[in-house]
Amino acid sequence: xxxxEQDPGPLSVPEGAIVSLNxxxxxxxxxxxxxxxxxxxxxxxxxxxxxxxGNKEDGxxxxxxxxxxxxxxLFIRDSQPSDSATYLCAMCESGGGADGLTFGKGTHLIIxx
Amino acid sequence: DVKVTQSSxxxxxxxxxxxxxxxxxDMDHENMFWYRQDPGLGLRLxxxxxxxxxxxxxxxxxxxxxxxEKKERFSLILxxxxxNQTSMYLCASSRQEAxxxxxxxxxxxxxxx
Numbered sequence: 001x002x003x004x005e006q007d008p009g010p011l012s013v014p015e016g017a018i019v020s021l022n023x024x025x026x027x028x029x030x031x032x033x034x035x036x037x038x039x040x041x042x043x044x045x046x047x048x049x050x051x052x053x054g055n056k057e058d059g060x061x062x063x064x065x066x067x068x069x070x071x072x073x074l075f076i077r078d079s080q081p082s083d084s085a086t087y088l089c090a091m092c093e094s095g096g097g098a099d100g101l102t103f104g105k106g107t108h109l110i111i112x113x
Numbered sequence: 114d115v116k117v118t119q120s121s122x123x124x125x126x127x128x129x130x131x132x133x134x135x136x137x138x139d140m141d142h143e144n145m146f147w148y149r150q151d152p153g154l155g156l157r158l159x160x161x162x163x164x165x166x167x168x169x170x171x172x173x174x175x176x177x178x179x180x181x182e183k184k185e186r187f188s189l190i191l192x193x194x195x196x197n198q199t200s201m202y203l204c205a206s207s208r209q210e211a212x213x214x215x216x217x218x219x220x221x222x223x224x225x226x
Binding site: 006032046088094 | 117146148153154155156157158161169171172203205210211212213214215216217218219220
């Protein structure tokens with residue numbers, strides 16, 4: 001089973017707020033967890049990825065993985081209007097090979113100035 | 114910078130036409146992918162390729178075929194376009210040892226009338 005659940009939103013928050021975006025999944029074999037950002041009329045771009053459980057921080061962005069709960073999160077601190085986009089979580093079982101990723105449906109985020 | 118270029122941003126075709134979507138990457142990546150993206154359904158994998166002339170079906174290959182004659186180029190073919198193939202088509206590429214890090218093109222929005 002490959003299903004990944006993600007709330008489509010829209011999620012609207014004021015500038016400067018902390019944003020929490022989440023995905024749940026059912027396949028316990030998933031080991032790599034990615035967050036892609038997609039601006040309107042553009043292709044997705046990779047924001048961050050984590051391997052297995054734990055946290056990873058990159059500037060204002062923090063990715064968290066809880067494999068025991070099959071739950072991943074992306075936190076955005078000090079959110080900016082330029083963060084307004086659709087955020088897609090994606091997962092796969094191994095880093096190598098060639099088969100594709102399993103994506104969530106994406107959460108549309110709006111940061112109000 | 115990795116660049117994945119899709120030949121057309123917008124295409125309008127008629128039912129029954131044969132449609133070619135072209136994708137070129139400039140990073141010597143082994144893997145290339147075709148996804149379609151629909152509202153409420155997210156990204157779904159159509160076909161992928163891990164080497165020249167090699168191809169594998171993804172989750173929704175029906176009605177599509179692909180061609181990879183050169184490493185840098187991956188084509189998606191709609192043999193006889195139908196209205197339910199109206200969608201955003203996204204091409205991506207990755208190194209084989211890091212398939213979780215995929216680079217996407219800007220997408221082709223195809224309308225089949």
